[in-house]
Amino acid sequence: MSFSDIRFFPRVTIEQVEEGNELAPKFDEHGLIPCVTTASHNGEVLMLGYMNAEALKKTILTGEAHYWSRSRKVIWHKGATSGLTQKVVSLRIDDDQDAIWLSVNVIGDASCHVGYRSCFYRSVPTGEGPDVRVLNYEEKEKTFDPKAVYGDAPNPTIL
Amino acid sequence: MSFSDIRFFPRVTIEQVEEGNELAPKFDEHGLIPCVTTASHNGEVLMLGYMNAEALKKTILTGEAHYWSRSRKVIWHKGATSGLTQKVVSLRIDDDQDAIWLSVNVIGDASCHVGYRSCFYRSVPTGEGPDVRVLNYEEKEKTFDPKAVYGDAPNPTIL
Numbered sequence: 001m002s003f004s005d006i007r008f009f010p011r012v013t014i015e016q017v018e019e020g021n022e023l024a025p026k027f028d029e030h031g032l033i034p035c036v037t038t039a040s041h042n043g044e045v046l047m048l049g050y051m052n053a054e055a056l057k058k059t060i061l062t063g064e065a066h067y068w069s070r071s072r073k074v075i076w077h078k079g080a081t082s083g084l085t086q087k088v089v090s091l092r093i094d095d096d097q098d099a100i101w102l103s104v105n106v107i108g109d110a111s112c113h114v115g116y117r118s119c120f121y122r123s124v125p126t127g128e129g130p131d132v133r134v135l136n137y138e139e140k141e142k143t144f145d146p147k148a149v150y151g152d153a154p155n156p157t158i159l
Numbered sequence: 160m161s162f163s164d165i166r167f168f169p170r171v172t173i174e175q176v177e178e179g180n181e182l183a184p185k186f187d188e189h190g191l192i193p194c195v196t197t198a199s200h201n202g203e204v205l206m207l208g209y210m211n212a213e214a215l216k217k218t219i220l221t222g223e224a225h226y227w228s229r230s231r232k233v234i235w236h237k238g239a240t241s242g243l244t245q246k247v248v249s250l251r252i253d254d255d256q257d258a259i260w261l262s263v264n265v266i267g268d269a270s271c272h273v274g275y276r277s278c279f280y281r282s283v284p285t286g287e288g289p290d291v292r293v294l295n296y297e298e299k300e301k302t303f304d305p306k307a308v309y310g311d312a313p314n315p316t317i318l
Contacts, residue, residue, distance in 0.1 A: 021296075023283055034193055043203065048253060062285075062286075088285050094278040124252060126222045
């Protein structure tokens, strides 16, 4: 079968969306749904990505994470360039079906284009304290060298 | 101090945003940044919420999760109605600083307005299979009765 064979239900009632078993995802005004991706072995949040309908269908069909690249504006089979593919262990959808949670095994144990294991390698101190908070590095060193893996490909970060 | 004393840096360069220690969050065209919230004891993804600048600052200052309610259009101190507050264990920001990860302890062990522990109580089968996928319930019963907790408050789900 092809990814285009996979069908979603129209969103008709709140009860259907929240309490039913029909897959009726809500895409935003850009045609995207956010996706939280975590490491299956320890629950670490690796990244927050976005999927359009095609990326979600390809993820469902292939069991490998596909996203929509907002900077490159293409379907992004995660790991196609770096080899760091994400094998889906479970794919969940939330109550109002406007967010996806992928639990994955990462080939190569890194998901961040900066070279870290997780994109969330820095923390913000909470509680009373200075008005300017200094970010702490929670990963002490990079897992891979982005230059060696991506070469001169443009950085996807948008200011 | 007040939440309004907390200051963010302007976003100037990719290196500053990705490799520095300055907190320079990116809010989208609606003034929001998405926030993944996980349970600190097991890494389960509880919800995907959104924060505006005020909600993020209040979360940083108080150590309790605050979001922006897109349906009610107000700052939402999670648990103010239900008592199911979320105590921040760690607050992280991602590489390009356009997503937040909160790891929390949940008072009452439930975060979903439908009554489940996690908003992500249903999974989608992956791999080859039927074109219509039936959602599986990963939580077998609700943790609390939403009617008893929220009464006749409007359901926040938007179709």
